[in-house]
Each structure stands twice: as structure tokens, then as C-alpha cells.
Amino acid sequence: MQQPVVGIIMGSQSDWPTMEKAAEMLDRLGVAYETRVVSAHRTPDLLFEYAKTASERGLQVIIAGAGGAAHLPGMVASQTPVPVLGVPVQSRALNGLDSLLSIVQMPAGVAVGTLAIGQAGAGNAGLLAAQIVGLQQPAVREAIEDFRRAQTESVLAHPDPAVS
Numbered sequence: 001m002q003q004p005v006v007g008i009i010m011g012s013q014s015d016w017p018t019m020e021k022a023a024e025m026l027d028r029l030g031v032a033y034e035t036r037v038v039s040a041h042r043t044p045d046l047l048f049e050y051a052k053t054a055s056e057r058g059l060q061v062i063i064a065g066a067g068g069a070a071h072l073p074g075m076v077a078s079q080t081p082v083p084v085l086g087v088p089v090q091s092r093a094l095n096g097l098d099s100l101l102s103i104v105q106m107p108a109g110v111a112v113g114t115l116a117i118g119q120a121g122a123g124n125a126g127l128l129a130a131q132i133v134g135l136q137q138p139a140v141r142e143a144i145e146d147f148r149r150a151q152t153e154s155v156l157a158h159p160d161p162a163v164s
């Protein structure tokens, strides 16, 4: 098995239906990844250990998804030089607006690249992670170009909606 270069982490097992979209994208683009449940609130020691060892373990990007009081991406970013992409998971109470604001409003000096709420954001986090990894892996760059070509062809294959 290939050494993972992307870490997909999430605050709870309940985030997996969202975060699996990131995994699916990485599978499609041929990028090796690992998945873990890590929570700033419920498993703080594990969070610190995960973030502090990420770089030496070969991770090049971390995708962190969390919902509600979503402190996970920011806390991970504070403990590693590896770039962190944050995915706001859609919460039941506030539809993910709470998650989005928690992740996007980082203080200056600690960066998290924030994606859109929910599955679309998770898929795009996978794509963006692959683009970062692709800077050093030509095969991944080619897979991204193939993906884009297929996407364009699929849009063009559908007829335009009729105007009545």
C-alpha cells in the first residue's frame, strides 16, 4: 500500500457521510490518504499527537471536517506546518453556518483554507488537496486534467434547457 500523503480527519464518526466525498475524490485522482476521527474537544491529546507528527509521517495536506463549534481545523493548523483545509460539516441546529464561521474566521497568523459547507466542500477539499500533492506528482496532475476533461464533456453532452 502507498504511504498516505493526505490526512482526512473529522470530529466525529457522524461526519463520515460528508467527509467520504473527500476520500472518493482522492481515490479517483490516485492520491493515497488516511482517515481518522480526531476531536479537539473529545480527544485533545490525540489531536496534538496527530498534528505534531503529521509532517514527519509524510502528510502533505490535512483535510479537517467538523460541525458546530468546529475547532478541529484551526487547532490542528496551530500545531503543524502542513497546510490544513477545513470542511464545515452541515449541523442540524444551524445548517452548518456555525461550522463555517467557526472554521473561516481564523486569527491572523494561523491559516486554514476553508471550503464550502457539506459534501460539495468535502469533494472540493479532496480536489484541492490533490492539486497541492500534484505540484510534486505528475501522475496526479494528469489525473486532475483527465477529471476536468471528463467534467467538461459531461456538461457539454447535455442539451441546454429549452426556453419556453
Ligand SMILES: Nc1c(C(=O)O)ncn1[C@@H]1O[C@H](COP(=O)(O)O)[C@@H](O)[C@H]1O
Residues within 6 Å of the ligand: 010, 011, 012, 013, 014, 015, 038, 039, 040, 041, 042, 065, 066, 067, 068, 069, 070, 071, 072, 073, 089
Ligand atoms: N466540531 C467538533 C469537534 C472539534 O472541533 O474538535 N469535535 C467534534 N465536533 C463535532 O460535533 C458534531 C456532533 O458530533 P456527534 O455526532 O458525535 O455528537 C460533529 O459534526 C463533530 O464534527
